Amino acid sequence: MSDTARAAIEMAGVEKRFGATEALRGLDLAVPAGTVCGLLGPNGAGKTTAVRVLATLAAPDRGTARVAGHDVVREAEDVRRAIGLAGQHAAVDEGITGRDNLHLFGRLHNLGARRARERADELLTRFGLADAADRLVRTYSGGMRRRLDLVASLVTSPPVLFLDEPTTGLDPRSRQAIWDTVRELAGGGTTVLLTTQYLEEADRLADDIVVVDRGAAIATGPPAGLKAAIGSQVSVTLADPGQLAATAVVLSSLTGGDAQVDVAERTVTVLTAPGVPVLLPSLVRELDGMAVTARDVAVREPSLDDVFLALTREHADGPAAEGRAA
Incomplete structure (x- = not known):
């Protein structure tokens, strides 16, 4: 150098x-x-x-x-x-x-x-x-x-x-x-x-x-x-909570990620794999094909908070630390 x-x-x-x-x-x-x-x-x-x-x-x-x-x-x-x-x-x-x-x-x-x-x-x-x-x-x-x-x-x-x-x-x-x-x-x-x-x-x-x-x-x-290394977040908010399960299937199939369902908020969220693009028109067509009525559909780029939580959560799954220091 x-x-x-x-x-x-x-x-x-x-x-x-x-x-x-x-x-x-x-x-x-x-x-x-x-x-x-x-x-x-x-x-x-x-x-x-x-x-x-x-x-x-x-x-x-x-x-x-x-x-x-x-x-x-x-x-x-x-x-x-x-x-x-x-x-x-x-x-x-x-x-x-x-x-x-x-x-x-x-x-x-x-x-x-x-x-x-x-x-x-x-x-x-x-x-x-x-x-x-x-x-x-x-x-x-x-x-x-x-x-x-x-x-x-x-x-x-x-x-x-x-x-x-x-x-x-x-x-x-x-x-x-x-x-x-x-x-x-x-x-x-x-x-x-x-x-x-x-x-x-x-x-x-x-x-x-x-x-x-x-x-x-x-x-x-x-x-x-x-x-960019942790993918994007896709969320769908529904009018009918009875359609949460069908929406989770659609999101998982399009993104390859595990859909998370929030019953209280009537929202299904999934974190896409890195480099997997999610096109809103395709998502909306798939939901229409399943007769799912969405109140809101959004694709959000990850924040540094998301990176931090993903990395430290993943690391926390490893061997326990012997101690912590400042």
Whole structure:
């Protein structure tokens, strides 16, 4: 792999155990420079542990990890100089102003007093916090505080940024502001690793997604590719609940999937096999031929929620995990 093609974030066979709990079980990860990677998984899947290893906050027990070309164990100081990190909880000081927070972060990163002040002013203006810069952070809204925390991770203009559930608990407007910030950073060439519980967030922001469960990657690819791999959802809502059984037969025969009947909603739903097209005209003709009266017929492309549920449900059918970790 050439230097230009080298991934900005790499993990190969990384294992991490906390007592009896295996947090990471041979996790592999490769994030190309200048892209956004969404790291998804159930609670306890190992997402936060992966970020901690990459940020040099926890050493791997086995395997290797590199960030910006530097080994996280042998070259930890180089890694720290190359990254920004915004964790699940804001790390800013609520007893001082937003401007003073950024100035403090700059001084801690050895920018010098003058450059730290300049950088604070640049970031406050760039990310829409200039009007609140001289207010105590304790007076900020939750969204503003979270945005300041994100901005603080950018004081040194890091080429790699780790965002661990950056919008948890935020209202839609504040979440949108964080999304806009992430898009701007990625557009400027920053490599972003994003863990999130909001699948819409990953769908909108990520170039590629890695689904993690029980400490290992179980699926990798762009959002559109992952969605295409699980097929479409076809649903028919009926006027007469007595026709549910006949409708289930029609849907199963056309799609090859197992029809699910909801008697209360008078709806039959089936998930098609990947790559199997479902043409509404053909479906309607088949229903007419069975004298089925449909109130509504719909074909819905899968969402990332569907992908997540399908993948993690399938993985849950395998051997039970020995333990769960963050």
